[in-house]
Structures are given as structure tokens and as C-alpha cells.
Amino acid sequence: MATVTTRRVVITGMGAISPLGVGAEALWQGLREGRSGIRPLRHADSERLRVKIAAQVPESFDPAANIDERILPQLDRTSEFALHAAREAIAHSGIDFTRDGLGLRTGVVVGTGVGGETTQDEQSRRLYAEKASRTHPLTIVRLMTNASASQISIAHGLRGPTYAVASACASANHAIIQAAQMIRFGMVDAAITGGTEACLSYGALRAWEAMRVLADDACRPFSANRRGLVLGEGAGIFVLESLEHAQARGANILAELAGTGMSADASDIVMPNPEGAAMAMRQAMDEAGLAPQDVDYINAHGTGTQANDATETRAIRLAFGTHADRLAVSSTKSMHGHALGASRRAGAGGRHRRAARRRGTAHRQPGPARPGLRPGLRAEHRARDAGTRGTQQLVRLRRAQRGAGTQARALTQKCRLADGAASPRPCWREGSASTACRVRRQSASLLSSEFSSSLPVFASTPTSWVFLPDLMSNE
Numbered sequence: 309m310a311t312v313t314t315r316r317v318v319i320t321g322m323g324a325i326s327p328l329g330v331g332a333e334a335l336w337q338g339l340r341e342g343r344s345g346i347r348p349l350r351h352a353d354s355e356r357l358r359v360k361i362a363a364q365v366p367e368s369f370d371p372a373a374n375i376d377e378r379i380l381p382q383l384d385r386t387s388e389f390a391l392h393a394a395r396e397a398i399a400h401s402g403i404d405f406t407r408d409g410l411g412l413r414t415g416v417v418v419g420t421g422v423g424g425e426t427t428q429d430e431q432s433r434r435l436y437a438e439k440a441s442r443t444h445p446l447t448i449v450r451l452m453t454n455a456s457a458s459q460i461s462i463a464h465g466l467r468g469p470t471y472a473v474a475s476a477c478a479s480a481n482h483a484i485i486q487a488a489q490m491i492r493f494g495m496v497d498a499a500i501t502g503g504t505e506a507c508l509s510y511g512a513l514r515a516w517e518a519m520r521v522l523a524d525d526a527c528r529p530f531s532a533n534r535r536g537l538v539l540g541e542g543a544g545i546f547v548l549e550s551l552e553h554a555q556a557r558g559a560n561i562l563a564e565l566a567g568t569g570m571s572a573d574a575s576d577i578v579m580p581n582p583e584g585a586a587m588a589m590r591q592a593m594d595e596a597g598l599a600p601q602d603v604d605y606i607n608a609h610g611t612g613t614q615a616n617d618a619t620e621t622r623a624i625r626l627a628f629g630t631h632a633d634r635l636a637v638s639s640t641k642s643m644h645g646h647a648l649g650a651s652r653r654a655g656a657g658g659r660h661r662r663a664a665r666r667r668g669t670a671h672r673q674p675g676p677a678r679p680g681l682r683p684g685l686r687a688e689h690r691a692r693d694a695g696t697r698g699t700q701q702l703v704r705l706r707r708a709q710r711g712a713g714t715q716a717r718a719l720t721q722k723c724r725l726a727d728g729a730a731s732p733r734p735c736w737r738e739g740s741a742s743t744a745c746r747v748r749r750q751s752a753s754l755l756s757s758e759f760s761s762s763l764p765v766f767a768s769t770p771t772s773w774v775f776l777p778d779l780m781s782n783e
Contacts, residue, residue, distance in 0.1 A: 315552065
């Protein structure tokens, strides 16, 4: 059998539009400060809705900024987010698609759960409520699922494979994996990829209300007092390249996409099954050539619902075995909400975790959250300094010490358990020069010697996991 030569894939640029602000830096700063982007719902029909909160992109976001006014009528809100995030990622990367025909060898793969939902809702209102005889002539152009990917391709002259991926909450990760595989196997040299979503329409909100999984006050992943998810919106886009191409042009390499995994639960359309997620995690570790003990932290899907958080806990234990006792786990949806197909765009460890590893800090999670989850999952958390803006929650997996249950204890500033016993692995400490929590660094032997590796990270959804070790030098 012929041997297939594969290429290493790296991330060289990133951009974001999120409830925490415009730009990837605004997203990171918000996470670092533990600032929640969840606010009272801004919607023309809010008085008719039971849901009163959402994680919406700030009103200061200007969709017309740096976009040709002739293009604006073609864009749904989903595509507006994607175009802005892609522009930032490309500028951050410093890549030039006009050199050496690179535009011909660059693909675009964008994940979205529902596509142009805002357009669909607006035009349906025109037809059914206002009794209009026709819809806007650009309705199809706006709402088609692949619109965001196509608009990015057109805006930057990219002629490689361009398409959308729609697989609910896993859409963005599936898109990233598809883009990486094209680079890995030589179909393209670079790719623009990520996720985008703008699903806070009246119809969509009513549909989510009917499922009875929405929180009414806040999103508290892995907390004993979690009440459900909070819907969000936004976009996150990466520039991926082959390692050889990035090095040849002197690019600033942010991270390597070392291993990926995809799977399906094949059980129930709404109730998660731990076997599917565990399978994807194992695949990612196998492809990356890593053992469970090489992983320190998991940025979990962590929606804050009763079903997801407990099931995800079981999946992590299935994939990591006894090493689950030493893993740190958390979810950032308490700050940016659940953006469905773009949910990994802000929760994606590759972006804000890359910054965390480089700067030696980790995100804070706003309170109030109460430790103590399902048996088998232990939550450790502590309050910030006096006058703080939130509560730092660190979720760690730990076997029950007594019987079938697990005792949840709060950490003091000395990283000791509430009952006086020393913490077996104090991962989070306050830095002397800032209020940010410090992450314990762990080296990995995955990468070549010219890069410095620290704190391997998983960015995940229920059915796709992406392993992102750092390539940046420790600062």
C-alpha cells in the first residue's frame, strides 16, 4: 500500500466578533477579566418572549465598516459577522493571497448551524404577518447556508474549495477539521475557516423556549445551580496554513493543529451520549500522538444544561480514564453564551487559550456559581480578591472518595480544600503582578525543537475535538 505523505497544519491568524466586543483581543480581554457578555435581550418583540437574556454582539458593532455598500444588501447578519472576523484574521496573519497564485490554493470552510436565520424570519414575517405579495429579491442570496463562506471567498479572491458545514453545535469544529485535512493532504496550501451564527430571531427564540432548556438568569456550566443555556451570536475565523508555507513566508505561528477527531452519538437527536464524544477525543489524541496524561486542560462544550454537563463529564472520564482525576475542565459559555454553529468560535481553545498559554493566564468565570455536580465530577472554585468582578471557577474531574458521590469543596487562596486537606494539584494561583490566575505549565514532546510547547489544550464540541498545542515561546 502506498504511503500518503501528510503536512503539518498551523494557525497564523484569528479574528472574532463576540458578545464581549469586536475583535479577538476584545474577546480575550473579556474572558480574562471574567466579564459576562450576557445582557437583557435586545429585540423588537422582547415583550412577547419569555426569554429575557441573551449574549448579543454589542450595539456598537457597525456591519457597514470597511464593507462595500454595494455588498451590504446581500448580507444576512451571519455573513456580516463572518466577513468582519475573516478580515481581522487575514490582517492578523499578514498573508498575501496575490503572491505566487496563493488565492488559487486557498479554501474557505465556514460552519453555521442555521445560516441566514435573521433573513428567513424577516421575510416570513413579511409574507405571513404583513401579507406582502413578495419577499426581498436577495432573500435566497442572504439566507443560503453557504453565503458566509462564499462572501469571504469573493471578498478576498479565494478560488479553492469553498463551502459551509452545518452540524448543529459541532459546525465550527467540523469546518476547521475539514479545512485542516485539505491542507494536510495537499489539496490547498491555506484555508480560512471557523464558524458564524446570528440566530436570535423571534421564531428561533420561540422554538428554543419550547425546548425548555434556556436559563432565565445566567449560564453556569458545571455548577450545581445551573439552570440551562443562554443563546449567543457572533463569529470566529482562523487562517490555517501548512507549516512549510507559513515558515517560508516568515509567518508568526500561533499554534499547530496537531490532532482532530469526529464522531456521532448515533443514539438520540437531542439527548447526548457519552460514547460519541469519548470516541472523538480518543481519535484526536491518537492523531496527535498523545497519551491522556499529556493533556492538562479541556475547554468543554459546557452548555449549562442538566443533561449536557453530566453527559460530557462521563465522556471525559471514558476518554481519559484515571487521568481524568488530574484534568482541569471549564467552559466559557458563561461569558459568551451558546452561539450554536459558532459555539466553538469563542469557546475554541485555539484562540483565547493560545493567548492564555502565551501570557500565562486563564479566563475567569463570572459568578455566582456553586460547586458540586453529578457524581464523578468535582468542581473547585474560589472567589477573586476583595472588590472583584466575578468568581473564578475551576472544574476538575475527580473520583468519589466516599461511596458513589463526590464531595465538592472550595479552594482558599492557599489552594487548600475547605476541609483542610491539601489540594492534590493546585493548578490555579494568583499572579504577583496581576489579578489573572496562573496556569501550571506542562511541556510536551509533540513538536519539533524550534518551537516551545506548553499546556496542551482541547477545544471541543460534543462530536468534534481539536487538539491545539502552543507553538509560542513562553513569555
